[in-house]
Amino acid sequence: MHGPPGGEELVESLGSGKFLFSLVISYTETCEIPGITAAGAAPELFQYTPPADAEFLHYGRCRSIDGIPMTPDGKPTPALLTKAALESASIPHVVIGAGSKVPPMMPYMETGLHWGGNITQGPAMARDDLLRAIDYGRIIGRTLSSLTDCLVIGESIPGGTTTALGVLRGLGRKARVSSSMPENPVELKEHVVENALRRGVSEDPFSVAASLGDPMIPVVAGMASGACGSSKVLLAGGTQMAAVLALGEKLGIGGGVAVATTSYVVDDESADLVESVGAAGVPVISVDPLLSKSKEPGLRAFSEGFAKEGAGAGGAITAAMLKTGTGPREFLPLAEDEYRRVLSAQ
Amino acid sequence: MHGPPGGEELVESLGSGKFLFSLVISYTETCEIPGITAAGAAPELFQYTPPADAEFLHYGRCRSIDGIPMTPDGKPTPALLTKAALESASIPHVVIGAGSKVPPMMPYMETGLHWGGNITQGPAMARDDLLRAIDYGRIIGRTLSSLTDCLVIGESIPGGTTTALGVLRGLGRKARVSSSMPENPVELKEHVVENALRRGVSEDPFSVAASLGDPMIPVVAGMASGACGSSKVLLAGGTQMAAVLALGEKLGIGGGVAVATTSYVVDDESADLVESVGAAGVPVISVDPLLSKSKEPGLRAFSEGFAKEGAGAGGAITAAMLKTGTGPREFLPLAEDEYRRVLSAQ
Numbered sequence: 001m002h003g004p005p006g007g008e009e010l011v012e013s014l015g016s017g018k019f020l021f022s023l024v025i026s027y028t029e030t031c032e033i034p035g036i037t038a039a040g041a042a043p044e045l046f047q048y049t050p051p052a053d054a055e056f057l058h059y060g061r062c063r064s065i066d067g068i069p070m071t072p073d074g075k076p077t078p079a080l081l082t083k084a085a086l087e088s089a090s091i092p093h094v095v096i097g098a099g100s101k102v103p104p105m106m107p108y109m110e111t112g113l114h115w116g117g118n119i120t121q122g123p124a125m126a127r128d129d130l131l132r133a134i135d136y137g138r139i140i141g142r143t144l145s146s147l148t149d150c151l152v153i154g155e156s157i158p159g160g161t162t163t164a165l166g167v168l169r170g171l172g173r174k175a176r177v178s179s180s181m182p183e184n185p186v187e188l189k190e191h192v193v194e195n196a197l198r199r200g201v202s203e204d205p206f207s208v209a210a211s212l213g214d215p216m217i218p219v220v221a222g223m224a225s226g227a228c229g230s231s232k233v234l235l236a237g238g239t240q241m242a243a244v245l246a247l248g249e250k251l252g253i254g255g256g257v258a259v260a261t262t263s264y265v266v267d268d269e270s271a272d273l274v275e276s277v278g279a280a281g282v283p284v285i286s287v288d289p290l291l292s293k294s295k296e297p298g299l300r301a302f303s304e305g306f307a308k309e310g311a312g313a314g315g316a317i318t319a320a321m322l323k324t325g326t327g328p329r330e331f332l333p334l335a336e337d338e339y340r341r342v343l344s345a346q
Numbered sequence: 347m348h349g350p351p352g353g354e355e356l357v358e359s360l361g362s363g364k365f366l367f368s369l370v371i372s373y374t375e376t377c378e379i380p381g382i383t384a385a386g387a388a389p390e391l392f393q394y395t396p397p398a399d400a401e402f403l404h405y406g407r408c409r410s411i412d413g414i415p416m417t418p419d420g421k422p423t424p425a426l427l428t429k430a431a432l433e434s435a436s437i438p439h440v441v442i443g444a445g446s447k448v449p450p451m452m453p454y455m456e457t458g459l460h461w462g463g464n465i466t467q468g469p470a471m472a473r474d475d476l477l478r479a480i481d482y483g484r485i486i487g488r489t490l491s492s493l494t495d496c497l498v499i500g501e502s503i504p505g506g507t508t509t510a511l512g513v514l515r516g517l518g519r520k521a522r523v524s525s526s527m528p529e530n531p532v533e534l535k536e537h538v539v540e541n542a543l544r545r546g547v548s549e550d551p552f553s554v555a556a557s558l559g560d561p562m563i564p565v566v567a568g569m570a571s572g573a574c575g576s577s578k579v580l581l582a583g584g585t586q587m588a589a590v591l592a593l594g595e596k597l598g599i600g601g602g603v604a605v606a607t608t609s610y611v612v613d614d615e616s617a618d619l620v621e622s623v624g625a626a627g628v629p630v631i632s633v634d635p636l637l638s639k640s641k642e643p644g645l646r647a648f649s650e651g652f653a654k655e656g657a658g659a660g661g662a663i664t665a666a667m668l669k670t671g672t673g674p675r676e677f678l679p680l681a682e683d684e685y686r687r688v689l690s691a692q
Contacts, residue, residue: 020493058485092492096453103458107442107482110456112449136453139404146438147366147493 002266002274007283010258011322014232017149019319021086021093021236022140022223023057023312024155025050025108026216027101028116028124031159035188038071039158039310045069050156051104053079053311054095057086061345063105068342075301076342079311081289082154084338085331089320091152096140096223098133099125099215111136116214119166119196123211130210130218134251137222145227152260152319153223154236154312157216164243166193166212168276170201171246175279177239178271178308186270209247220244225251233257234285236315238265238308242276249280261314263288264303287318289335290328296339348612348620353629356604357668360578363495365665367432367439367582368486368569369403369658370501371396371454372562373447374462374470376512377505381534384417385504385656391415396502397450399425399657400441403432407691409451414688421647422688425657427635428500430684431677435666437498442486442569444479445471445561457482462560465512465542469557476556476564480597483568491573498606498665499569500582500658503562510589512539512558514622516547517592523585524617528651532616555593566590571597579603580631582661584611584654588622595626607660609634610649633664635681636674642685 001007031037031046040046049069052062056079062068069077086093095108099115113133116124125133145151157163161177168175178184196212209217220235221244227233233256235241241259259277266273266286274284292303302308317331324330347353377383377392386392395415398408402425408414415423432439441454445461459479462470471479491497503509507523514521524530542558555563566581567590573579579602581587587605605623612619612632620630638649648654667673 092489094489097456103456107455107457107486109453110443110449111453140453143438143440 002284002286003278004281004283006255007258007285010232010256011285014150014322019091019150019152019323020144020148021091021152021154021312021316021319022096022144023054023093024096024098024153024216024220025054025100025104026098026115026157026214028157028159028163028214029118030162032118033120033192035185036162037159041070041072046158047101049158050100051102053077053156054104054108055106057083057093058106064102071306075306076298077311078302078307078309078313080338080342081313081335082311082316084334085316085320088334089323091319091323096219098219109140111219113215116163119163119212120192124163124213125210125215127207127210130206133215133218134222137219138226141223141226145231148231150232150234150319151227152234152236152312152315153220154315155216155220155240156311157214160214160216160240162189162192163212163214164240165189166196167209167217167243168246169193169197170208170212171205173246173276175242175276176270176272178265178268178273184270205247205250213243217243217247221248221251224248224257225253228254228257234260234315234319236260236312239271239273239276242273245277245280245282258283258285260285260318262286262309264308268308285318287314288328289317290332294332294336296336299335299339348630348632349624350627350629352601353604353631356578356602357631360496360668365437365496365498365669366490366494367437367498367500367658367662367665368442368490369400369439370442370444370499370562370566371400371446371450372444372461372503372560374503374505374509374560375464376508378464379466379538381531382508383505387416387418392504393447395504396446397448399423399502400450400454401452403429403439404452410448417652421652422644423657424648424653424655424659426684426688427659427681428657428662430680431662431666434680435669437665437669442565444565455486457565459561462509465509465558466538470509470559471556471561473553473556476552479561479564480568483565484572487569487572491577494577496578496580496665497573498580498582498658498661499566500661501562501566501586502657503560506560506562506586508535508538509558509560510586511535512542513555513563513589514592515539515543516554516558517551519592519622521588521622522616522618524611524614524619524654530616551593551596559589563589563593567594567597570594570603571599574600574603580606580661580665582606582658585617585619585622588619591623591626591628604629604631606631606664608632608655610654614654631664633660634674635663636678640678640682642682645681645685
């Protein structure tokens with residue numbers, strides 16, 4: 001537990017409750033800047049990672065691509081951890097399309113949003129579309145929170161930490177963001193955001209988020225704002241959720257909200273998640289899934305800085321442990337089983 | 347309560363439970379045959395009726411059209427009754443796009459299905475698409491039923507009773523179907539279906555439903571089949587639900603399922619809902635919303651044979667009464683308030 005108070009009570013209140021996991025899939029052309037992301041085996045595959053993550057969660061295999069989403073050097077998607085966690089605790093899931101370039105081959109909640117533009121070349125989206133993203137997010141959040149005790153919100157968007165940095169910087173925050181690569185390309189991200197900032201920064205936070213962000217950020221901010229009145233909310237992600245909360249401050253995201261993520265993000269010295277999230281008055285729950293102790297090199301990689309988090313893995317593991325009253329020791333063999341199942345199916 | 351046993355126990359078991367209402371919106375070009383439907387003020391507006399019904403449920407006003415869906419002579423959409431019922435009992439709702447020609451201007455669950463073809467001109471849909479519709483329906487049904495005690499499934503598809511008749515006839519049933527008009531154009535519907543049957547009827551029920559039906563039917567059949575294992579299911583509709591159940595027999599729709607509709611459909615002498623639904627072993631719950639006693643001519647019209655049912659009105663009223671422990675006497679003033687609110691907003 002890190003940051004402002006409230007985390008302990010929130011965790012205690014969730015022990016016997018019902019959870020619903022939602023995965024918000026999106027796309028930003030910013031990920032096409034060489035070296036920005038490793039969320040796909042090759043640049044032309046980045047657009048398939050979000051729908052493939054969604055399909056993997058549901059079917060246990062992808063339909064939009066062969067195999068599962070990988071980094072260029074063959075590290076698997078963290079959706080593998082998400083799936084192992086949700087399945088172990090029978091937590092239902094829904095997928096939300098928030099400007100995914102490729103629709104998932106399964107039923108999902110559609111918002112009709114276009115994907116985000118490359119922020120070095122122009123605004124990510126029109127301000128009107130950002131407002132619609134927030135509005136539709138609010139509707140989704142209200143509906144889903146009425147059906148559960150705790151809404152867990154994860155995301156899958158390649159290049160999303162760079163657009164998160166854009167929103168944080170545009171709103172005047174000093175935050176540093178994490179990465180899906182062990183060597184965080186901090187300088188490249190800062191350079192991209194500096195370039196984007198040169199287009200001029202409005203005083204209006206909605207214009208800032210429309211200009212420098214991506215469609216996932218306003219949809220998740222809207223969802224959290226719409227949900228927090230009637231259920232608890234776990235924002236399942238790393239530093240991207242700091243950007244969600246920075247925008248969310250303008251929307252009245254109240255109590256009963258925490259960020260839940262892996263210890264690999266919280267411990268990332270190139271980032272400052274707890275400070276960024278704490279600035280919004282929100283606690284951070286971090287979980288160490290003990291992957292450093294795994295016999296499987298593909299799982300150990302997460303603990304060595306690859307991916308670290310994604311597809312809501314940290315929040316899903318937290319929710320599963322709370323629901324089943326178990327801990328990381330019980331989770332590790334489940335993750336290993338899932339990893340071997342996926343490998344043997346390749 | 348009508349038809350096979352099971353209805354009483356189902357109603358009793360629902361008294362203190364949670365309800366979730368789902369509206370499946372779709373389209374069939376069959377509705378473009380002159381005289382087949384009154385689900386829209388003019389033929390070019392039929393395609394907007396399903397999304398407009400969905401928007402009305404959510405926002406209390408439509409966004410895809412001015413005003414609300416009307417018959418050509420100005421009778422309002424039964425979604426008005428659905429909304430009054432859901433709101434009075436704080437029952438949440440989700441919208442499911444199952445081949446709607448026009449997407450609703452709100453978040454909704456997307457299946458990626460194309461709308462249905464005119465069954466006099468060719469198959470409504472490819473058999474593969476029908477199987478996908480069932481599969482996606484099953485996924486949606488499983489997810490939604492895990493979040494509630496009773497999933498209520500309504501539909502909005504202009505021309506849907508004719509395609510329902512097509513599926514029933516194609517499967518060898520003698521059923522007669524109801525209509526949104528007081529003078530049911532029975533001969534025209536039978537003529538349309540006879541024409542469609544001339545294309546030849548397969549022995550395979552999936553091919554029959556693909557050839558003679560519409561995309562709503564397999565999606566709802568899949569939803570009911572996916573849901574009935576973990577929650578109760580109310581099929582909120584008239585004779586179209588008989589077609590859903592005829593297809594659903596092949597999918598293992600089990601216990602805990604009932605059709606819930608208005609007494610106006612059950613009492614329609616040109617149709618035989620109780621017999622058609624009873625053939626699938628499913629009871630019919632009918633509710634008389636006492637609209638014949640309303641001071642508002644637009645509401646009395648429902649009791650005089652206009653619309654009769656639609657947008658899941660009968661099932662929504664049933665669910666609201668069960669949840670709040672009230673009856674038709676309490677519902678009537680709510681419907682009148684909603685009617686006046688809509689009229690004054692025009």
